[in-house]
Amino acid sequence: MEPEMEDKTLELMCSVPRSLWLGCSSVAESLCALRCLQSMPSARAHSQVLLLLLPAMCPPPPTAALPLNTSVMENDDLSPKKTTVFKISNGTVTGSRKRPSQGNYEKEKDVCIQLFDQWTEADQVQFVEHLISRMCHYQHGHINAYLKPMLQRDFITALPAQGLDHIAENILSFLDARSLCSAELVCKEWQRVISEGMLWKKLIERMVRTDPLWKGLSERHQWEKYLFKNRTTEVPPNSYYHSLYPKIIQDIETIEANWRCGRHNLQRIQCRSENSKGVYCLQYDDDKIISGLRDNSIKIWDKQTLECLKILTGHTGSVLCLQYDERVIVTGSSDSTVRVWDVNSGEVLNTLIHHNEAVLHLRFCNGLMVTCSKDRSIAVWDMASPTDISLRRVLVGHRAAVNVVDFDDKYIVSASGDRTIKVWSTSTCEFVRTLNGHKRGIACLQYRDRLVVSGSSDNTIRLWDIECGACLRVLEGHEELVRCIRFDNKRIVSGAYDGKIKVWDLQAALDPRAPASTLCLRTLVEHSGRVFRLQFDEFQIISSSHDDTILIWDFLNVSSNGQTEGRSPSRTYTYISR
Numbered sequence: 310m311e312p313e314m315e316d317k318t319l320e321l322m323c324s325v326p327r328s329l330w331l332g333c334s335s336v337a338e339s340l341c342a343l344r345c346l347q348s349m350p351s352a353r354a355h356s357q358v359l360l361l362l363l364p365a366m367c368p369p370p371p372t373a374a375l376p377l378n379t380s381v382m383e384n385d386d387l388s389p390k391k392t393t394v395f396k397i398s399n400g401t402v403t404g405s406r407k408r409p410s411q412g413n414y415e416k417e418k419d420v421c422i423q424l425f426d427q428w429t430e431a432d433q434v435q436f437v438e439h440l441i442s443r444m445c446h447y448q449h450g451h452i453n454a455y456l457k458p459m460l461q462r463d464f465i466t467a468l469p470a471q472g473l474d475h476i477a478e479n480i481l482s483f484l485d486a487r488s489l490c491s492a493e494l495v496c497k498e499w500q501r502v503i504s505e506g507m508l509w510k511k512l513i514e515r516m517v518r519t520d521p522l523w524k525g526l527s528e529r530h531q532w533e534k535y536l537f538k539n540r541t542t543e544v545p546p547n548s549y550y551h552s553l554y555p556k557i558i559q560d561i562e563t564i565e566a567n568w569r570c571g572r573h574n575l576q577r578i579q580c581r582s583e584n585s586k587g588v589y590c591l592q593y594d595d596d597k598i599i600s601g602l603r604d605n606s607i608k609i610w611d612k613q614t615l616e617c618l619k620i621l622t623g624h625t626g627s628v629l630c631l632q633y634d635e636r637v638i639v640t641g642s643s644d645s646t647v648r649v650w651d652v653n654s655g656e657v658l659n660t661l662i663h664h665n666e667a668v669l670h671l672r673f674c675n676g677l678m679v680t681c682s683k684d685r686s687i688a689v690w691d692m693a694s695p696t697d698i699s700l701r702r703v704l705v706g707h708r709a710a711v712n713v714v715d716f717d718d719k720y721i722v723s724a725s726g727d728r729t730i731k732v733w734s735t736s737t738c739e740f741v742r743t744l745n746g747h748k749r750g751i752a753c754l755q756y757r758d759r760l761v762v763s764g765s766s767d768n769t770i771r772l773w774d775i776e777c778g779a780c781l782r783v784l785e786g787h788e789e790l791v792r793c794i795r796f797d798n799k800r801i802v803s804g805a806y807d808g809k810i811k812v813w814d815l816q817a818a819l820d821p822r823a824p825a826s827t828l829c830l831r832t833l834v835e836h837s838g839r840v841f842r843l844q845f846d847e848f849q850i851i852s853s854s855h856d857d858t859i860l861i862w863d864f865l866n867v868s869s870n871g872q873t874e875g876r877s878p879s880r881t882y883t884y885i886s887r
């Protein structure tokens with residue numbers, strides 16, 4: 310292009326509104342316009358370029374494309390309802406739209422509507438689609454704005470009008486508390502659906518079914534009696550559940566704060582062993598605590614009154630481990646035997662003699678029991694009934710006493726004084742892999758899902774991925790052997806020979822970015838001897854010790870001033886090694 314023509318082209322493009330010449334549908338159209346400018350006088354070039362560019366603003370239908378030399382005014386047959394005239398004046402483009410007289414438009418419109426009404430719905434839809442395809446982008450936007458509010462539908466209000474209240478209730482029942490509060494404010498009909506559908510009650514019931522903390526609160530605060538009852542049963546109105554929900558949230562926040570700050574009520578059971586002192590193992594539920602003692606006895610305590618209800622005797626050595634369910638208590642002893650007791654009567658139902666040395670730990674579930682011993686072996690048992698227990702397999706591989714076992718449907722996990730954790734297949738009892746990392750013998754372990762948490766005489770706690778065998782985190786802080794450990798979805802609780810119980814943040818421990826100083830939430834110091842065993846839930850820790858006591862650390866029922874007998878000191882230093 311010649312320099313003079315290039316200047317004129319740029320001058321023209323600058324004089325035309327930017328939105329117009331940028332509206333070309335393709336680069337080809339822009340180049341075509343420039344070629345015309347190059348070969349035509351400036352005045353004619355102005356008009357021709359406009360003819361090329363204006364279709365980009367309001368393109369004609371695809372079936373009616375115009376030749377390049379056709380003027381806009383010649384396209385009357387394609388737009389009978391309006392005429393568009395563009396003028397170039399003082400370097401700017403102005404446009405105006407004209408329409409035939411109002412009278413003619415109204416008559417034509419009425420005829421079109423009459424014809425439209427006579428067609429079938431399918432024909433009407435096809436006609437409107439064809440009509441829309443002939444419109445420009447501006448018209449599409451106007452139609453879209455017109456249709457949007459028409460397409461919006463208050464289905465929650467509409468469904469009850471059709472006798473479908475239950476569907477509206479079911480839809481709103483999936484809302485969380487914040488959304489349910491907002492839904493009540495939409496209109497009176499939404500509020501009526503929520504109230505009559507008892508949706509606050511259903512929300513609380515859903516939380517109780519899925520969250521152990523909610524379930525525990527419902528049992529302890531006695532509002533579970535108002536849940537899971539149908540409408541025919543006498544139940545409080547929806548407003549009762551609406552006001553109950555924030556109270557539950559407040560209780561949960563208080564409990565979490567008590568865990569973080571170490572606020573608790575402390576209850577103490579003095580076991581008063583006759584010969585040698587020490588409580589080696591325990592398990593509890595809402596009604597009782599069952600403990601195994603160094604003096605060869607098993608004592609059952611009332612959890613409310615803390616009185617000893619029953620003493621079981623029969624072992625000739627210290628009771629080192631136990632587990633019970635609704636039918637039986639199974640205990641392991643330093644006398645090398647495993648005994649099965651009736652949980653109600655205390656009668657001995659079975660005695661298993663297999664191990665050559667002390668039975669250090671045992672677990673049973675769903676007809677399978679696993680025991681381990683100081684003799685370095687692991688025994689896998691089939692439990693058809695309390696009196697019908699047969700040995701399935703003996704697992705050998707550890708080079709020192711096997712101190713602890715745990716299992717699920719997939720893996721059996723064992724830990725030993727040989728510093729290793731071994732993984733075995735539950736179904737085949739075949740060896741799978743070894744987890745290496747502890748510097749000294751391993752004293753305790755828990756396994757769930759993919760996570761294994763272990764405690765060792767190297768004073769550390771390690772978190773492992775059982776599938777790949779990787780050590781995920783090392784927790785340091787105890788000053789002596791870590792003797793017992795338990796974890797749930799939120800916390801790890803450990804007890805050690807230093808007499809301390811530590812509460813750790815599990816989620817932070819699993820996050821490699823979390824600083825080591827944030828991992829230990831609280832250190833509880835009340836035992837005067839080694840901590841042998843502990844168990845905990847959302848509301849409490851129950852621990853036993855060489856000092857011949859069982860302590861109940863209650864984080865739910867804390868005095869209002871927060872200054873309780875068992876108030877423990879703030880967190881201690883926590884380190885991590887990589």
